[in-house]
Amino acid sequence: xxxxxxxHKGINRVGVxxxxxxxxxxxxxSDAVNVTPPAMMDLILDGTDAAVRALxxxxxxxAQSIAIDDISWLPPVPMPxxxxxVAMNNSAxxxxxxxxxxxxxxxxxxxxxxxxxxxxxxxxxxYGSVHPEPELAVVIGSTIRDVDVDDxxxxxxxxxxxxxxxxxxxxxxxxxxYWALYSxxxxxxxxxxxxxxxxxxxxxxxxxxxxxxxxxxxxADDVPDPNNLNVQCxxxxxxxxxxxxxxxxxxxxxxxxxxxxxxxxxxxxxxSCGTAFKASPSGKTIHQANLQKIAGPVSVSIDGLGTLxxxxxxxxxxxxQWRLPAQPELxxxx
Amino acid sequence: xxxxxxxHKGINRVGVxxxxxxxxxxxxxSDAVNVTPPAMMDLILDGTDAAVRALxxxxxxxAQSIAIDDISWLPPVPMPxxxxxVAMNNSAxxxxxxxxxxxxxxxxxxxxxxxxxxxxxxxxxxYGSVHPEPELAVVIGSTIRDVDVDDxxxxxxxxxxxxxxxxxxxxxxxxxxYWALYSxxxxxxxxxxxxxxxxxxxxxxxxxxxxxxxxxxxxADDVPDPNNLNVQCxxxxxxxxxxxxxxxxxxxxxxxxxxxxxxxxxxxxxxSCGTAFKASPSGKTIHQANLQKIAGPVSVSIDGLGTLxxxxxxxxxxxxQWRLPAQPELxxxx
Numbered sequence: 001x002x003x004x005x006x007x008h009k010g011i012n013r014v015g016v017x018x019x020x021x022x023x024x025x026x027x028x029x030s031d032a033v034n035v036t037p038p039a040m041m042d043l044i045l046d047g048t049d050a051a052v053r054a055l056x057x058x059x060x061x062x063a064q065s066i067a068i069d070d071i072s073w074l075p076p077v078p079m080p081x082x083x084x085x086v087a088m089n090n091s092a093x094x095x096x097x098x099x100x101x102x103x104x105x106x107x108x109x110x111x112x113x114x115x116x117x118x119x120x121x122x123x124x125x126x127y128g129s130v131h132p133e134p135e136l137a138v139v140i141g142s143t144i145r146d147v148d149v150d151d152x153x154x155x156x157x158x159x160x161x162x163x164x165x166x167x168x169x170x171x172x173x174x175x176x177x178y179w180a181l182y183s184x185x186x187x188x189x190x191x192x193x194x195x196x197x198x199x200x201x202x203x204x205x206x207x208x209x210x211x212x213x214x215x216x217x218x219x220a221d222d223v224p225d226p227n228n229l230n231v232q233c234x235x236x237x238x239x240x241x242x243x244x245x246x247x248x249x250x251x252x253x254x255x256x257x258x259x260x261x262x263x264x265x266x267x268x269x270x271x272s273c274g275t276a277f278k279a280s281p282s283g284k285t286i287h288q289a290n291l292q293k294i295a296g297p298v299s300v301s302i303d304g305l306g307t308l309x310x311x312x313x314x315x316x317x318x319x320x321q322w323r324l325p326a327q328p329e330l331x332x333x334x
Numbered sequence: 335x336x337x338x339x340x341x342h343k344g345i346n347r348v349g350v351x352x353x354x355x356x357x358x359x360x361x362x363x364s365d366a367v368n369v370t371p372p373a374m375m376d377l378i379l380d381g382t383d384a385a386v387r388a389l390x391x392x393x394x395x396x397a398q399s400i401a402i403d404d405i406s407w408l409p410p411v412p413m414p415x416x417x418x419x420v421a422m423n424n425s426a427x428x429x430x431x432x433x434x435x436x437x438x439x440x441x442x443x444x445x446x447x448x449x450x451x452x453x454x455x456x457x458x459x460x461y462g463s464v465h466p467e468p469e470l471a472v473v474i475g476s477t478i479r480d481v482d483v484d485d486x487x488x489x490x491x492x493x494x495x496x497x498x499x500x501x502x503x504x505x506x507x508x509x510x511x512y513w514a515l516y517s518x519x520x521x522x523x524x525x526x527x528x529x530x531x532x533x534x535x536x537x538x539x540x541x542x543x544x545x546x547x548x549x550x551x552x553x554a555d556d557v558p559d560p561n562n563l564n565v566q567c568x569x570x571x572x573x574x575x576x577x578x579x580x581x582x583x584x585x586x587x588x589x590x591x592x593x594x595x596x597x598x599x600x601x602x603x604x605x606s607c608g609t610a611f612k613a614s615p616s617g618k619t620i621h622q623a624n625l626q627k628i629a630g631p632v633s634v635s636i637d638g639l640g641t642l643x644x645x646x647x648x649x650x651x652x653x654x655q656w657r658l659p660a661q662p663e664l665x666x667x668x
Contacts, residue, residue: 081413082444087534088510096513096527105508106536108442110416112598126595129517145542148655168516174439175531176422179430181621182502183463188624193430197509197531200421202440207596208479257656261460262541264446287515290522321482322591 001051002216002306003158005040005074005116008066012074014040015066016055017216023071025064026054040077040217044141044157044267048219073117076160076217077139081266083109083211085135085164086255089274091247104250104258107201109164109211109272117215120313121165121298123291127207128169130291133275134233134300136226136245137162138252139217144265152253155265158219159226161300161308162272163212163233165291170204212298212310213270222304227251229303231276235289236296243276245302250274335385336550336640337492339374339408339450342400346408348374349400350389351550357405359398360388374411374551378475378491378601382553407451410494410551411473415600417443417545419469419498420589423608425581438584438592441535443498443545443606451549454647455499455632457625461541462503464625467609468567468634470560470579471496472586473551478599486587489599492553493560495634495642496606497546497567499625504538546632546644547604556638561585563637565610569623570630577610579636584608 002017008025014037015025027037043051058064087105088097115121123130141157176198184190223229226245233241250258255273259265279285291298296312336351342359348371349359361371377385392398421439422431449455457464475491510532518524557563560579567575584592589607593599613619625632630646 079415082446084444084536087532088512093512096515098511098513098529100510100512101507103507105510105534106540107534108444108536108540110418110442110597112416112600112603146654149658150655168514171532172516172528172530173435173437176434176439177432177531178422178427178434179432180502181430181619182506183622183624188622188627191619191621194506195432196506197511198421198505198533199531200439200441201535202418202442203596206440206442208598251658254656254658257654261653261656262537263444264542266446285515285525287525288517288522290517293522319595320480320591321484322588322595324483324585324588 001048001219001222003040003043003051003076003219004216005076005078006071007074008071011037012039013037014043021068023066023068024055024058025066026058041268044139048221073214075114075116075213077268077270078114079111080268080270083111083270083272084259085109085205085272086250086274089248089250090243090277091249092278094249104255106259107205110206113206113208113211115209115212115310117308118310120209120311121212121291121296122209122313122315125292125316126319127167130165130167130169131286131289132233132235132291132298133164133166133277133286134231134241135162135164135272135275136229136231136302137213138256138271138273140265140269140271141267143267144256144260147257147260149253149257152256155256156220158217159223159305160213160217161302161305162270163298163300163308163310164205164272164275165210165212167204167207171199174200174203212308214308215306218305232301233276233286234299235294238284239280239282240284240286240289241277242280243278245273245276247278248274335382335553335556337374337377337385337410337553338550339410339412340405341408342405345371346373347371348377355402357400357402358389358392359400360392375602378473382555407548409448409450409547411602411604412448413445414602414604417445417604417606418593419443419539419606420584420608423582423584424577424611425583426612428583438589440593441539444540447540447542447545449543449546449644451642452644454543454645455546455625455630456543456647456649459626459650460653461501464499464501464503465620465623466567466569466625466632467498467500467611467620468565468575469496469498469606469609470563470565470636471547472590472605472607474599474603474605475601477601478590478594481591481594483587483591486590489590490554491601492551493557493639494547494551495636495639496604497632497634497642497644498606498609499544499546501538501541505533508534508537546642548642549640552639566635567610567620568633569628572618573614573616574618574620574623575611576614577612579607579610581612582608
C-alpha cells in the first residue's frame with residue numbers, strides 16, 4: 001500500500017495512492033464537520049491492518065477520491081520525532097577509509113529540513129558546495145529498544161525515498177582540530193590531552209530543504225527484500241548514481257538493532273540507511289553534482305518505491321548580520 | 335514566571351511554580367470532563383501574556399493547586415521539534431583549539447534522549463566514559479528565519495537548564511579518517527581527494543537519558559541578562575564546574591541569528607548554548623567526572639533558573655546481538 005501525506009484545498013490529509021492519477025483520502029474533512037482529518041502518524045500508530053480498513057471505508061465515498069494533479073505533496077511523515085542518518089554505509093566508500101568504526105555511525109537531521117515530492121531544494125551561495133545523496137529510508141512502526149537483529153524488522157512500518165542533501169562546503173568548515181581532555185582509566189583525577197578531530201553536522205546536513213522525502217510511503221508488506229533494491233539518481237536528466245541497497249555495509253536489521261541499543265526508536269521515526277553513490281555507467285558520481293553549479297531537477301528512483309523529484313533554486317542572498325560589535329569577554333583558562 | 339511540565343495522577347499537565355512547595359496547574363483536567371489539558375507547547379504558542387491570564391483563571395480554582403511533592407517532573411518542553419547544541423562555545427576551551435571555525439558550529443540531540451528533573455541518567459558499561467555538560471538552554475517562542483542579531487532576542491520565549499550528557503568514549507569511536515571527494519571549482523567534472531576527519535555525534539550526544547532538562551522554564555521577561563549568569567555543576571556533592579555564561583564565545587543573539595541563516599527555528603525548539611566547564615576552585619573539572627566511576631547525583635545550578643538534579647544509574651548490561659552472520663556483498667569501487 002502506498003500512503004501519501006498531502007495538502008488538498010488547504011487541508012493536510014493522508015490517503016492511499018491507488019493509481020498514477022488518484023489518491024483515496026482517509027477520514028472525513030469538511031468545513032461543515034469540524035474534524036481534523038487523520039495524519040500519517042495516526043495510521044502508523046494504528047498499524048497497516050487499520051489503514052486497510054480505513055481505505056475500505058473511504059472507497060465507499062466518492063468524495064474521498066482526489067486527482068493526484070490537485071494535491072501538494074508533503075513528506076510522508078511530516079514531523080517525525082527524529083531522523084537518523086547512517087554515515088558512510090556504502091561499501092563503495094570503503095577503499096577511501098583510512099580508519100573507521102566497526103559499527104554503524106549516525107547523524108541526525110531536524111524535521112524542519114524536510115520537504116516533499118516536487119518541492120524546491122533551496123540553496124544559497126554561502127552554503128558552499130551542495131550535492132544529493134540518494135538513500136532508502138525506513139519508517140519505524142513501534143517503540144523499539146534493545147531489539148535483537150532477528151526481531152528488528154518487525155518494527156518497520158514501511159519505506160520511502162530519502163534524498164539526504166549535504167553541503168560538503170559547510171562540512172569542511174565545521175571541523176575542530178583540538179586537544180581533547182580524557183580522564184585516566186585507573187585514576188579519574190588525572191587528565192590526559194589527546195589530539196582529536198571533531199566535525200559537527202547540524203549545518204551541513206540540517207539546513208532547510210536538505211531533507212527531501214517521498215513521494216509516498218510503501219508499507220513493509222509490499223517490500224519483500226529492502227536489502228536488494230536498485231537505486232538511481234539523476235540531476236538535470238543525467239544519471240549520477242546507479243547502485244543497490246545490497247551493497248550497504250550494514251543491513252537494515254543490523255542498523256535498527258544496533259541503534260536501538262542506544263536510542264529508543266519511536267513510531268514515525270525515520271532512519272535513512274546510507275547513500276547509493278556508485279558511479280553511473282557514464283562515470284558520473286554524486287560528488288560531481290554540485291547543485292550550486294548544475295541545475296536540477298534532482299530525481300531519485302528506488303525499485304518499488306517510485307521516483308522522488310525535486311527542483312533546485314539557487315539564491316545569491318548573502319548571509320545576514322549576525323555578529324555583535326562587542327568582543328566577548330574571554331574565560332580564564334582552567 | 336516559572337512554567338513546569340509534570341505528571342500528576344497519571345496525567346500530563348503544565349503549570350506555574352508559585353513557591354517551593356506549590357504548582358498551580360493550568361487548564362481543566364478530570365475524568366468527568368474528557369478534555370486534554372494544555373501542554374507547554376500551547377503556552378509557548380499563545381505567548382507569555384496568555385500564560386499569565388491562564389494562571390489568573392487557575393488561581394480562582396482551589397483544585398488547581400498541587401503540592402510539588404506530588405508531581406513527577408517532565409522536561410519543560412517534552413517533545414521539542416529540535417534540540418540544537420552549540421559546540422565548544424566556552425572560551426576556556428579556546429587554548430586547546432588547534433584550528434576551529436570562525437562561526438558557531440552545531441550538533442543535534444533527539445527528543446527521545448530527554449529526561450526531566452530528578453529522573454535517572456542511565457548508563458551502560460558499553461557506553462564508555464560519560465560526563466555531564468552544564469549549559470544554559472534557550473526555548474524558542476516564534477518561527478524564526480534570517481533574523482538579524484539585533485532582533486534575535488525577540489524570538490526567545492524563555493530559558494531552562496540543560497545537562498548535555500556526553501560520552502567521550504563513544505565520541506572517540508565514531509571517527510572516520512578518510513579520503514573525501516570534492517569536485518573542482520572551475521571544472522565540476524574533475525574530482526579531488528582530500529584527506530578528512532569526520533566524526534558523528536548521534537550516539538555520543540543522543541543516547542537515551544543524555545538530555546536532562548529543567549526543572550522548569552523561566553519566561554524571558556524574568557531573565558534580564560542571560561549572557562551573565564553563573565553556572566555551577568556538582569557530582570556527588572563535589573563542585574566540578576564554576577563558570578558563567580558571560581564567557582561564551584558567541585552570545586545568545588549571535589547563536590540564534592547565525593543558526594537562523596540556515597535553519598528555520600520553531601516555537602518550542604531548544605538551543606543549548608555551550609558548556610560551562612571552567613574548573614571549580616578546588617581544581618576539579620567536568621572531564622574528571624566519568625559517571626561510570628563516580629556516583630551521582632549530578633546537579634546543575636544557574637542564576638535565576640534553579641537547580642536541576644539527576645541521579646545516575648550504572649548498568650553492566652552487555653550490548654545485544656546486532657550482527658547478522660552473513661557478510662555483506664561488497665560494492666565495486668567506483
